[in-house]
Amino acid sequence: MAGVRDLAAQWQRAAGATPWRPHVSPEEAKAARLSPRLIRTLRARLGLxxxxxxxxxxxSAAAVVQWERGRATPSGENRSAVVGLRRLGRRDVKRILAAMPKMAPARRRPGRARRRRRRGRR
Structure with a gap:
């Protein structure tokens, strides 16, 4: 029962927390160039x-993968956030991430075995 309480407390903290948002003007965000390569190098420079x-x-992490592969581009508030990250250094990013609440990784339900696909003859 204590595990359920801990998980509920985590969700409450996360619900009250908003993602970090920089102070970037809409004009600056719109004018900024964001290529897949730039997003990848920015992430590497910040050690993320x-x-x-x-x-x-x-x-989601899947959205970042799509940005880096060039299949999608960040827009709106997400674009502003990525443009704002260009102004920060590794220490700033670590400080911001440390202040954000961490979510527990999703766990599988016990008792449900993962089915494996067999290859070859049955």
Missing amino acids: TQSGLARLVGV
Whole structure:
């Protein structure tokens, strides 16, 4: 029962927390060039993983993967957040991430075995 309480407390903290948002004017965000390569190099310069960048911007890690592959581009508030990250250094990013609440990783339900696909003859 204590695990459920801990998880509920985490969700309440996360619900009250908003993702980090920089102070970037809409004109600056619109004029900024954001290529997949630039997003990748920005992430590397800041020492972030794809999930770390996703936490900062407030999107999923899959969205960051799509940005870096060129299949999608950040827009709106997400674009402003990525443009704002260009002004920060590694220390700033670490400080911001440390202040953000961490979510527990999703766990599988016990008792549900993962089915494996067999290859070859049955």
